[in-house]
Amino acid sequence: MSKKIGWIGTGVMGKSMCMHLIKAGHQAFVYNRTQSKADELVQAGAVWCDSPAQVAAQADVVFTIVGYPTDVEQTILGENGVLEAAKPGTIVADMTTSEPSLAKRIHAACAEKGVAALDAPVSGGDLGARNATLAIMVGGEQKTFDAVSDLFEIMGENIRLMGGPGAGQHTKMSNQILIAGTMIGTVESLLYAHRAGMDMDEVISVIGSGAAGSWSINNLGPRIAKGDFDPGFFIKHFVKDMGIALAEARAMNLGLPGLALVNQFYIAAMGQGYEELGTQALFKVLDSMSSGGR
Incomplete structure (x- = not known):
């Protein structure tokens, strides 16, 4: 109806x-x-x-x-x-x-x-x-x-x-905490492959079907490989989400060091003017950091 x-x-x-x-x-x-x-x-x-x-x-x-x-x-x-x-x-x-x-x-x-x-x-x-x-x-x-x-x-x-009430948002915080970890893994994995002279798409096709497979590597990985950093989800909104999760964790007296570290990398991305790009643009940040800004 x-x-x-x-x-x-x-x-x-x-x-x-x-x-x-x-x-x-x-x-x-x-x-x-x-x-x-x-x-x-x-x-x-x-x-x-x-x-x-x-x-x-x-x-x-x-x-x-x-x-x-x-x-x-x-x-x-x-x-x-x-x-x-x-x-x-x-x-x-x-x-x-x-x-x-x-x-x-x-x-x-x-x-x-x-x-x-x-x-x-x-x-x-x-x-x-x-x-x-x-x-x-x-x-x-x-x-x-x-x-x-x-x-x-x-x-x-x-x-x-x-x-x-609130349970949907708590579940989403759990989701975002997990995504933060998989995103840093996705970006570091592909940056390693790139620096080693590998074809990133070929690497994704292999590791994305094994134990390392994740939504991030299989959906955002190909975008990284072709230099597509347009937003499916904005960096500025992901920073907002991580801030909520960290605040909720503090209220529970819970430490989330992995999330805190990834949050700092994304804050650096915003500092570089990437807030309107997609979360996969973390690749650009780590690439720049590991190459001395070249």
Whole structure:
């Protein structure tokens, strides 16, 4: 059955995710800070709205996927935000990677107005968004999850309710911690192969099918090999995610030295002006560092 969908955030991933819902027959009401980034969705039948509140006033389910926790808070709880206009019974699903504590605050604020909330961050990057193969990690109540699971299934393949409010974000932090480790391994492995005079694509085809195989080597490795550092996921957003994970770890009195080290390398990448590149551009940083900046 067709639903009225609100979609806020039409960037690298959000546009593809919303497009899947439109193609599945759902009516979409969309907002993005840069209107032109929603043009393709509007051409496909989405209705442009001038604010998150205007989106929420017309939708039964509102999805948000924006940049930073401050953006999430403003979009949902702020002036002209989703909660200002959402009707009782509306479901708000934030798919941004954000803070577990904020997810809990949003859930509580929504509950006071009779609105249900889920934190539902995703993993899979731009490829997963385009191919509708995302992993979707959800926190919230079972009945709310059940009410929108059909929509999640249009956007992803591995969808799971992980627990109460904030549990989706905690799961995403576990995901990002693991990715940080595999990214440094991917980059160092390919940099070694490159310096040894090997064909990086050939190396990837062998090691990517063995015990060293990972999503990073098999999906981002070929991009590195051809010098493609365009973003499937921005470095600036990965630094944000690692910062959240490190802060949560400190609150647990938990040390994560591997994550802390990789975080420093990515901060160096931002210092070199690479914040708008994809996470695979860590290769450029380590290549420069190990060659004395040549």
